[in-house]
Amino acid sequence: MIPELGHFSLFLCLMLALTQIVCGYAGAHTGRSTWMAAVKPAAVGQFVFAVISFACLVYAFLNDDFTVQYVASNSNTALPEMYKVAAVWGGHEGSLLLWILIQSAWSFAVASASRDLPDRFASRVIATLGLVSAGFLLFILFTSNPFARLMPAAFNGRDLNPLLQDFGLAIHPPILYLGYVGFSVAFAFAIAAMLSGDVHAQWARWTRRWTTLAWLFLTIGIALGSWWAYYELGWGGWWFWDAVENASFMPWLVGTALIHSLAVTDKRGLFKSWTLLLSILAFSLSLLGTFLVRSGVLVSVHAFASDPERGRFILIFLGFMVGGALLLYSLTARKFVAQGKMQLVSRETALLVNNVLLVCATFVVLFGTLYPLINDALNMPKVSVGAQWFNTFFVPITLVLMVFLGVGMHTIWRQSNVASLKNRLKWPLLVSAVIAVAFPLLVYQRSGVLIVLGTFTALWVVLSSLTEPWLRYRRGLSLRSMPRTQVGMLVAHVGVALTVLGVTYTSAYSTQRDVALQIDAPVSIGGYEFTLTAFERVNGPNYVADQASISVTRNGKPVTELTPQKRTYLVQTMPMTESAIHPRLQRDIYVALGEPLGEGAYSFRLQIKPLVRFIWLGALVMALGGFLTLTDRRYRAVPESKASREAASAGLAS
């Protein structure tokens, strides 16, 4: 009964989404307020039924309802409770349901926070969100029903993929989707703007708020994914330029460009059509990502379940949404002529450079990701491009971006004074250059071009970010009086620098060795000695594991005890490496257990990874920066205006 209720709720969601679309577009077009009045309640209703549907699936999982096909394929009675909930989005159907839930949550949020939007505009925004929802609802109802029954019912479930039985992966998809799907709001705002033929500063401010929020989640989501891959896949790699990773990274790059171009549209009324295009592009890349992940056209570590039939549906949907949006764009773009001129040395130029570089970087990633497909289509030899290719093109773009970033932060709108820029930036430039050359040589006794450049650009951005607060402090001005948008920007840029620093040092100075260890026969790597002290069998709730105990010492002093495992999950009988990590800000010690080699030896992969934590720390700092921006008074204008309107109406009533 409960699964049918969930299934039926999805139908209701689809009906409400169609209501959103029809009433929203037609109402806005004809100006009938009664039609438009139905749009927001429909969005709220869609959210309510999406929650009900999702709750039904969670219920089925928690009660081990193996009459439901999806539960039987992704859960098991022995699965710990927490992972039963996470298993809801562990497979294709459920992750699609999660997508729908989050999509409707964004629609709900926009509908509730849209009181300061004009009715027609709000109707078109919510109608467009309804269109996206409807696409995914059709997809789930026709190709991927999570509530399909299994006859006869399974005695027990096939269990969740062991790789997914992990805290990081339990929270990674919801947060990633919040970001992914959140770009649909910017997309909807762009469509509504094109339909109404008007892009103004207020539009940019609305869109900026939502885009920043989505970007913030996407940033955390990607970082979580990277962190999970790092400790769970057992290789100690944090980024593989894998198709699925790229799928989430491309919307992030374009989203980052969008946030910056929105700033120009907001403050200066420039880049209007470009901003619209980026809004379309960011969400299109989210959809493309879904297509790549779900269709299985690309080889990927994430290819858990894929089906060409489903790929075809997403491809059609992608073509419809992107094609439609671009057609609308080509018809209306000419209306959005910018007023005002640009000077060479100005913040506008700096942000233009930022946009061009970020879009180039996106193209590099897109091209590399699709290259095997292009190649396949042209029937050329099977070629793939690996990490080396991506790094060759991506790293230089990033470094150039970082150099401009340091200058760009100090430019002002309209026209900057070159002399004052030089004056402000000479010390950051000098200090970061000296440290970049000296630090690697002093601490690690060896250096290289990329290490120096990476250190230099990272320090350059950090020092440049700190210059403004420092100058304020020296002038005796309160730091509190800085606008939150500016504080947020500086914090986010420090985050970028931290990530670059982490990437540089981890890539350059990591030590990795595969070794055969016997009990009490130490091996020394990167200044640490590793000794295998014990080997035993331990039992988990739904697995058995071989566990090694390794004591790590440095110059004879104990550092830590690590217990890497090799688990065998009982249901899927799949072996899995559970690595052991000793994390510190300055370095991680990473030990993964291989297999017995005979003669009392076991294989291990031992790694020392300097500054690897900075990669994710930087992402969190970036997200914090985004959050600070959102707390700016300019974006909190909503409740204030509402309050003042209420006050005004109260005054009228009395």
Add this chain to the structure above:
Amino acid sequence: MTPRKERMTAVSILLIAVSLATFFGLRGCDNLKEYFFDPSEVVAGAVKKDQEFRLGGMVKENSFKRTAGSLDVRFIVTDFAEDVIVRYSGLLPDLFREGQGVVATGRLNDAGEFEAHTIFAKHDENYMPPEVAESLKTQHPAKTSEPRP
């Protein structure tokens, strides 16, 4: 031209230039690309000397041998038509098993054996990396009707 048009032209030219550079960069940088071959192609001599490539196929049953107490292993990768001996020293991935798909990266040594530095055994629920499935399907349709274990 208006300043706006000028800017747009400049940006477009820049974008096109970068795209072209990327495209030709990709086509030109042979050492950055990873070629994929199956054992039949390797035996037929499709691989240039000292060229790094990815070898894909199935790990042949009963072909896996380890030098006891060491990390050195040797196994055969087959596409059910030809075999290639693979040598590797290091940790094997969790999903590495005889009778299942594998992709190894490395190069051929003088003896015609494949010296791998990386072994991947990622696969989907069909226990086959898609490239391997594809290669088996196109080349030897008759022999691969049921390649699953």
